[in-house]
Amino acid sequence: MKKILLFITTIIVFQSCNFKKSNLQPNIRSDKIKIINMPETYQYESNLSLIFEKIEYIQLATSKECHLVMPLKTAFHNNHFFILDFLRGLYVFDQKGNYSHQIGKIGRGPGEFIEIRDFDFDEKGNVLILDYKRILRYRPDGKYLDNYLEFDFATNDFYCNPYQFVFVQPLSFYIWGGTMGIEKEAKDHFAMYKMDDSKLVKNYFPLKYKLEDKQHRFLRCGGEILINPVVGNDTINSIINGDLVAKYFVKFKHGVDAKTIPNKLNSLSDFGLDLLNSRDISHNMSNPLETQNWLSFEFTYRRNSVITLFDKRNNKVYTIKSYGIDQKKSEKLMHYTFDFMYDDSFCSIVSAKDFLQINENLKKPGNSPNYINLNGKSVNINDNHVIIKYKPF
Numbered sequence: 319m320k321k322i323l324l325f326i327t328t329i330i331v332f333q334s335c336n337f338k339k340s341n342l343q344p345n346i347r348s349d350k351i352k353i354i355n356m357p358e359t360y361q362y363e364s365n366l367s368l369i370f371e372k373i374e375y376i377q378l379a380t381s382k383e384c385h386l387v388m389p390l391k392t393a394f395h396n397n398h399f400f401i402l403d404f405l406r407g408l409y410v411f412d413q414k415g416n417y418s419h420q421i422g423k424i425g426r427g428p429g430e431f432i433e434i435r436d437f438d439f440d441e442k443g444n445v446l447i448l449d450y451k452r453i454l455r456y457r458p459d460g461k462y463l464d465n466y467l468e469f470d471f472a473t474n475d476f477y478c479n480p481y482q483f484v485f486v487q488p489l490s491f492y493i494w495g496g497t498m499g500i501e502k503e504a505k506d507h508f509a510m511y512k513m514d515d516s517k518l519v520k521n522y523f524p525l526k527y528k529l530e531d532k533q534h535r536f537l538r539c540g541g542e543i544l545i546n547p548v549v550g551n552d553t554i555n556s557i558i559n560g561d562l563v564a565k566y567f568v569k570f571k572h573g574v575d576a577k578t579i580p581n582k583l584n585s586l587s588d589f590g591l592d593l594l595n596s597r598d599i600s601h602n603m604s605n606p607l608e609t610q611n612w613l614s615f616e617f618t619y620r621r622n623s624v625i626t627l628f629d630k631r632n633n634k635v636y637t638i639k640s641y642g643i644d645q646k647k648s649e650k651l652m653h654y655t656f657d658f659m660y661d662d663s664f665c666s667i668v669s670a671k672d673f674l675q676i677n678e679n680l681k682k683p684g685n686s687p688n689y690i691n692l693n694g695k696s697v698n699i700n701d702n703h704v705i706i707k708y709k710p711f
Contacts, residue, residue, distance in 0.1 A: 429462030
């Protein structure tokens with residue numbers, strides 16, 4: 319099998335204002351931003367044992383009542399995995415992958431939701447579910463508590479239809495509406511707002527075109543919440559103690575900025591083909607996650623999905639090709655993305671089919687040693703999804 323070359327680039331991280339001003343907004347603090355200088359070209363890591371101390375997996379129980387179709391969001395809370403499955407509901411598994419229970423259900427009765435758009439947890443550990451124009455609250459065991467908050471922003475001058483949210487403090491949230499439900503021009507609209515007690519009090523990321531949807535805009539990492547950037551903004555913002563702070567600026571040699579995106583643009587899909595066919599531009603940075611020592615994010619380059627891991631202690635960046643049009647199935651060593659944090663590890667939730675392919679490739683001669691701990695179990699192609707834990711050094 320064709321070996322993927324090892325590439326480790328030393329980069330300097332420093333506090334400075336020497337970066338694209340178009341990435342900053344006046345209402346986001348940026349006095350302590352750190353800059354990560356990315357290399358001009360990328361070569362890809364294949365020896366995962368240089369980065370990860372351990373790779374383990376947790377097999378989720380397989381049964382009709384909890385078989386996942388398309389997991390949209392996973393979070394670890396109260397010693398359990400909470401998994402939002404597409405158009406189905408919120409399912410709870412314990413640390414060993416055993417099915418526990420479901421939170422709420424679709425309906426119009428007490429404790430039921432019209433639709434489940436997102437979920438999070440309040441200061442007491444209760445589960446909050448974002449429904450249409452309201453937030454419902456449940457105990458971790460699934461018992462319905464109350465209709466926590468109601469709101470209607472469709473009548474405001476700045477239209478917002480929240481489909482993602484994150485809890486900050488009682489009755490205070492950051493909400494993401496993007497361009498969902500906006501039919502007219504996006505002038506004077508914003509992608510994100512801060513909501514206090516059913517009122518919008520601050521706005522962020524002015525809309526100049528319709529945004530591409532992402533499954534995760536708010537990613538919890540310990541006590542912080544990282545925000546998935548929009549195209550043309552390579553700043554990773556973080557919610558710290560309730561305030562929005564510009565934390566990292568990822569400086570690509572050739573990135574997407576205000577100069578790259580045409581001034582007159584109805585939708586990013588008009589611009590997407592140019593990005594996709596580009597031989598130089600790095601774009602679609604997404605899914606920032608971090609531990610005390612590591613920062614992870616992804617981006618697209620030459621139709622390749624690239625996972626980047628930055629070692630904050632040694633100021634080194636590692637790039638791993640998780641998917642590419644020129645990549646053979648036999649070269650796939652990782653899933654496309656990290657979805658959430660658990661046990662100081664970057665975690666992916668994958669189908670049984672994907673897991674079997676990844677595990678088989680890791681065991682082949684010339685690849686990384688088999689760091690996946692099978693725990694004496696076996697996975698079949700028709701089993702439920704699998705959580706893979708990548709724990710870095």
